[in-house]
Amino acid sequence: MTNFPKPTVALRVLGVQVSDKPLIETAQELRDLATWYKDLGAELEPGRVGERTSRSVPGPRLPVRVDVLDAILDIRTDTLMWEAELRLELNQGAVTNNDIERSLYWVADAVEKWPTDNRTKAIEEISHSTSKRHNQVKILLGLEQRPLTARLRCPHCAKSLVIKLDQGLLLCRNHNCRCAAEDCDCTRGKGHSWTETDWPRLGLLLDTPRTD
Numbered sequence: 269m270t271n272f273p274k275p276t277v278a279l280r281v282l283g284v285q286v287s288d289k290p291l292i293e294t295a296q297e298l299r300d301l302a303t304w305y306k307d308l309g310a311e312l313e314p315g316r317v318g319e320r321t322s323r324s325v326p327g328p329r330l331p332v333r334v335d336v337l338d339a340i341l342d343i344r345t346d347t348l349m350w351e352a353e354l355r356l357e358l359n360q361g362a363v364t365n366n367d368i369e370r371s372l373y374w375v376a377d378a379v380e381k382w383p384t385d386n387r388t389k390a391i392e393e394i395s396h397s398t399s400k401r402h403n404q405v406k407i408l409l410g411l412e413q414r415p416l417t418a419r420l421r422c423p424h425c426a427k428s429l430v431i432k433l434d435q436g437l438l439l440c441r442n443h444n445c446r447c448a449a450e451d452c453d454c455t456r457g458k459g460h461s462w463t464e465t466d467w468p469r470l471g472l473l474l475d476t477p478r479t480d
Contacts, residue, residue, distance in 0.1 A: 289395055289399075290384075291379050291380060291382055291384060291387075291391070291395065292380055294376075294379050294394065294395040294398050294399070295376040295377070295379045295380035296376075297398045297399065297401075297402040298372050298373075298375055298376035298379065298398055299372070299373065299376045300402060300405075301343060301372055301398070301401060301402060301405060302368075302369045302372035302373050302376070304405050304409060305340075305343065305368055305369050305372065306369070307409055308336055308339060308340050308343075308405065308408065308409070309340065311333060311336045311408060311409060312332045312333055312336050312337060312340075313332070313333070335408060336408055339401070339404055339405060339408055342401070343368065343372075343401060343405075344368050346397060346401070347368050347371045347372050347375060348365070348368075348371060350371075350375045350390075350394050351363070351365065351371045351374055351375055353390045354375060354378045354379075354390065354394075357388060357390060358378070375394065379391065379394060379395075396443060399443065400443070412432075412434070413432065413433060413434045415430035415431060415432045415439065416430060416431045416433065417429075417430055417431075418430060418431050418438065420438070422440040422442065422445060422460060423470070424440070424445050424446070424447045424454075424460060425440065425442050425445035427440060427441055427442040427445065428441055429441070436463060436464045437461050437462065437463060438461070438462045438467065438470065439460065439461045439462075440454070440460040440461070445460060447460065
């Protein structure tokens with residue numbers, strides 16, 4: 269039987285952003301990353317599916333795609349750190365491991381089984397970082413178009429909005445932004461989003477002066 273840690277002090281009191289995003293979604297995103305990890309290695313060669321980005325070094329063509337290499341190294345570092353932190357919270361001994369895919373699946377299983385009423389700081393950080401890594405890898409593998417920055421500001425936090433043309437979405441890039449609507453995606457750690465049918469309402473919000 270897994271020994272979960274005792275409930276912690278409310279994270280919001282400590283200033284830690286707590287998301288209502290179901291942990292089963294984070295677990296699935298971690299399993300997606302495990303599935304895509306080898307595919308990233310194949311994308312290291314310039315000229316593959318993903319496009320060159322501002323993270324790519326200008327000038328002569330490099331033997332690898334720097335943006336993909338950065339993603340691989342970041343996933344490796346984060347995953348090993350997450351497993352170590354969760355094993356510590358679960359009072360499990362450290363395990364020597366260099367198999368990133370196995371570690372991603374282990375973290376996914378641990379997150380999925382975690383009590384929803386005891387989302388510790390480590391769990392919140394894993395959920396937030398996994399969401400960003402998941403979006404990053406989808407773009408690098410060509411599974412999703414890279415969002416474009418719009419000349420608009422979020423009516424809730426004033427951060428830049430981005431456009432996903434292939435999905436017809438305007439999104440707030442600030443995952444910590446929150447509004448008063450209980451059914452908004454922002455409560456699930458995904459930031460605000462507006463479909464094309466919501467754009468007229470967004471226009472009204474943008475035309476309304478902020479009072480804070």
